[in-house]
Amino acid sequence: MSVPAHIKWTYLPQGDRSLLIRFSDHEVIEQEIGQLCVQAAQALRDSALPGVVDIVPSFNAVVVHHLPGELSQAALQTHIEQVLLHVFSKTANLPTPRIVDIPVCYGQEWGPDLEDLAQLLSVSQERVIQLHSQKPLLVFMVGFAPGAPYMGIHEPELDVPRRATPRTHIAAGSVAIANRQSIIYPNISPGGWHVIGRTPLTLFQPGQTPPTLLGPGDQVRFVPISPEQFQNWPAPT
Template sequence: MNERVREAAAAVQFEALADDAWLLRLGERIDDALNARVHALAARVRAQAPPWLRDLVPAYASLAVFFDAQAIQAEAVRAWLLRYCEVIEDDAAAESGAGARTVEIPVAYGGEFGPDLDAAAAQLQLTPAQLIQRHSGGDYRVAMIGFAPGFPYLSGLEPALALPRLATPRTQVAAGSVAIGGAQTGIYPRPGPGGWRLLGRTPLRLFDAARAAPSLLQPGDHVRLRAIGADEFHALVADAEVAAADGRRNADAPR
């Protein structure tokens, strides 16, 4: 191991999550550059496709590596990973722009879709229209998936739009709700409790266990939000219901 690789590896902390998983900590903060290094490291490991690799789970500042403990020992996996811990800025910058998907998410803002929009705009000293324009105009990236299956934590929120979480979380948030929590934007994939500020809602289904890829968004994806009206929202919901019904009929048809 040369000196450059040795220095890079020393900056990564290894933590055993289980007998078949390592957690590689690259830092302790929410930072776009640090998150880019996490995704660059994940891309390096994924590109090698070792036969013992089961899964990779990127987070803001760490990468979980799951492996087949019957095929390889944990220390051997650690030694293998150490060779790929030299994630420099050029690699991270190249990874962030190479091969990443851009996914458009339609969002109906305000009213029944975003009950916190008006109050959030007032707190930010903006009009609701200004907040919609600035929020939907952001360049977002899926930093990680967590909290609930398919829930994307989106980095790239304009710092001036950061909002504190609600003092008392809601017991029920509608599926598809687009929200701000602190310096992040996220989208609730299913109904449930939540304390983020709800600005709008998307008609897209972010998580469906019946799909080949259950999560609509993946870590590293770029996300563009597109503001839509209520009519388009309901039309997209209707289209999705028709497509789902067709899929069920095709699945039940005799072969």
């Protein structure tokens, strides 16, 4: 079974219940590494490894959580290695990513940082919106709050740091950017990213299956909508 030479991974035990599979030690977020993590996590889920209770992808690694009594970590690593060798072989059939359109009302009360951000970048607000919505973004991981997706990577023109002063209150559905990434706040929370718009969609509904609107590996397309469309958007069922 042949695996492309540029695809490499290492293992690092995290106590007796978790095994970290690292695909890169770089601090810079890379699209290809994120896709490798997503593919690995999905393949490991599909393989239904004995004793595994959760599999969590991130920007550059995948954590496999397991029960300590089912398999030794050495045996588990052997199973994982077989799965990864298959999924990253030149003959493996990789699934087509799901594309999800996310409507966004940009600026004004829905995106209070859009005007300042445009000035910071020395472009128009319309240009910021164009850059933000011009291409699909990969969902690398679901992060700090239930259903909160980390998406990227934006063009270098949208490379801005986090806000100097975080907010203590950000509205649910707020779409924000920092470090060439976007995030959507699924509920009211504090946050330090630049809020440029808001979606009327609900990202987390615990009573549904799955409870999150977006998951790792999805491709998100931001679609600009008017304030009228936002206000008249149907409520979630």
